[in-house]
Amino acid sequence: GQQVMQIPQYQHVQEGEDFTTYCNSSTTLSNIQWYKQRPGGHPVFLIQLVKSGEVKKQKRLTFQFGEAKKNSSLHITATQTTDVGTYFCLCAGGTSYGKLTFGQGTILTVHP
Amino acid sequence: DVKVTQSSRYLVKRTGEKVFLECVQDMDHENMFWYRQDPGLGLRLIYFSYDVKMKEKGDIPEGYSVSREKKERFSLILESASTNQTSMYLCASSPRLAYNEQFFGPGTRLTVL
Structure with missing residues (x-):
């Protein structure tokens, strides 16, 4: 089955x-x-990538989809x-709804 | 704006009880999903539905069932709650195409004692 690994689990900056x-x-x-989930909130959609090698930007955020469409x-x-x-990340493989798999998430902490 | 609501923010139940979690969306979306969220594991898909009375198993359906009698409402049922079902439960909906953006409800934090 589809396995998804998201790293790192935590990041302090x-x-x-x-x-x-x-x-x-x-x-x-x-x-x-x-997706982004604020502390105490629910996941909110940020962007979707579809094409091999695609790069999208939203202000300070840059999203990339790998050439082989296996990483982002x-x-x-x-x-x-x-x-x-x-x-x-939410990975969609194939055409079946059952192929939807979320990554484990990266928790970002920003110190002022 | 799409609105997805869930019946309770917090719920405390006892082992063996039957538990109903309700989700309602107001945007006429075809697809609805139930996830559970646990630290370090991300969101795991329990069940989804792409039409009224239709349901498909996700990755972790054991111990759960679902019901979708109306398009706007998707219910998650724990037939006999167990302590390992203590978790945050999130409902989501999305429009017709298979992998459209999902809109999430606020979540229900269920504690099973």
């Missing part, structure tokens, strides 16, 4: 430092989504305290 989380799938994906990364430039939370 000083405000202004960069942050990257990685998501790796054992199988080729149809697409990948990224989320990079935040110059973190701010508002970036605190857990970042999850």
